Amino acid sequence: MNVVPLVCLFLLTRSGTTSAAGHEVIIVEEDSDVILPCSLDSKENIVAALFDWKKVAQRDQGRKDVFLYDAGDHYNNGRDGQSPEFRGRVSHFPDQLNHGNASIIIRNTKVEDTGNYTCDFPRLQTPQTFSVELVVDPFLRDRSGERTGAAPEPYIRTLHEAKYWRLLQCEAHGNPRPEVEWQDRSGNKLPADKPEFSERGSIFYVNLNITVKETDLYRCVATQETLSHQIHAVIPVTISASSPGAAGNVVMVAVSVLITLLSQQTKI
Ligand SMILES: *[C@@H]1O[C@H](CO)[C@@H](O)[C@H](O)[C@H]1NC(C)=O
Ligand SMILES: *[C@@H]1O[C@H](CO)[C@@H](O)[C@H](O)[C@H]1NC(C)=O
Numbered sequence: 001m002n003v004v005p006l007v008c009l010f011l012l013t014r015s016g017t018t019s020a021a022g023h024e025v026i027i028v029e030e031d032s033d034v035i036l037p038c039s040l041d042s043k044e045n046i047v048a049a050l051f052d053w054k055k056v057a058q059r060d061q062g063r064k065d066v067f068l069y070d071a072g073d074h075y076n077n078g079r080d081g082q083s084p085e086f087r088g089r090v091s092h093f094p095d096q097l098n099h100g101n102a103s104i105i106i107r108n109t110k111v112e113d114t115g116n117y118t119c120d121f122p123r124l125q126t127p128q129t130f131s132v133e134l135v136v137d138p139f140l141r142d143r144s145g146e147r148t149g150a151a152p153e154p155y156i157r158t159l160h161e162a163k164y165w166r167l168l169q170c171e172a173h174g175n176p177r178p179e180v181e182w183q184d185r186s187g188n189k190l191p192a193d194k195p196e197f198s199e200r201g202s203i204f205y206v207n208l209n210i211t212v213k214e215t216d217l218y219r220c221v222a223t224q225e226t227l228s229h230q231i232h233a234v235i236p237v238t239i240s241a242s243s244p245g246a247a248g249n250v251v252m253v254a255v256s257v258l259i260t261l262l263s264q265q266t267k268i
Contacts, residue, residue, distance in 0.1 A: 025133045033107045038119035038130045040100035047072070050123050051102040053090075055083075056116040056131075066090055066117065067104050085112065111138045111228070138228035147229055149175035151222040154233045163241050165213045170220030170233070177204035178222040183232075185217040215239050 055064040064083040075082040119130040144150045151174030160167040182190045192210040221232040
């Protein structure tokens with residue numbers, strides 16, 4: 001098995017800062033604050049200098065004006081020209097200017113901030129440009145309405161209600177096909193039936209049934225990893241009687257299988 005070392009290598013290269021052949025890569029999580037470093041080796045005072053941070057043009061977007069400082073004038077004290085997506089999120093470190101430090105901080109990082117950034121000193125005797133690559137890793141959260149194909153809230157129905165158990169069904173859909181699972185109130189994954197898949201148009205449907213025997217708040221969670229999207233629905237279940245034991249269980253499983261089969265047939 002080569003999987004474990006590979007995973008370790010992956011984790012190592014995906015965290016923190018790596019610098020290969022002068023190309024610095026900074027990796028942070030979405031919604032965090034990040035400092036993009038830029039310092040002159042000479043450590044000369046840059047209070048009266050000009051430095052200009054840009055985000056390099058990418059496939060789907062042009063070059064962006066991130067932060068410009070010109071002898072005390074900058075985007076946070078009235079200067080125009082900053083790209084709107086960076087407005088109010090970027091600042092420099094005034095107390096660092098007297099030793100050549102033009103680093104900036106970007107607050108509340110978004111996945112869209114990912115890209116290459118340059119820090120330019122065009123007016124120095126020998127103009128200098130520094131560059132750094134920023135990678136903002138998304139985490140799973142509700143992105144419905146934000147990403148096309150993102151699954152809406154799953155739909156839960158009770159297929160059968162008996163004295164000692166319930167048969168619940170969760171239906172989720174989206175494109176790509178969502179992964180669906182049942183969880184208890186504390187977020188533990190619960191054993192469920194085999195999922196049923198279907199497709200209408202370009203939308204993928206998933207039905208996942210579960211038989212529950214205890215009072216709890218059950219949660220059906222739909223995840224689309226490639227969209228960094230996760231959404232859930234909940235259903236409270238109250239079962240007042242306790243299970244009558246093994247014989248009852250056999251009957252219950254048989255009935256639940258029957259209902260599952262019937263529900264599959266009525267759907268077609
Ligand atoms: C520049 O300033 C930032 C913010 O205070 C700091 O994190 C960084 O270490 C400084 N860089 C150098 C080279 O001193
Ligand atoms: C940033 O630049 C590096 C080196 O030129 C390149 O390999 C990488 O693909 C660029 N990243 C982005 C997001 O454009």
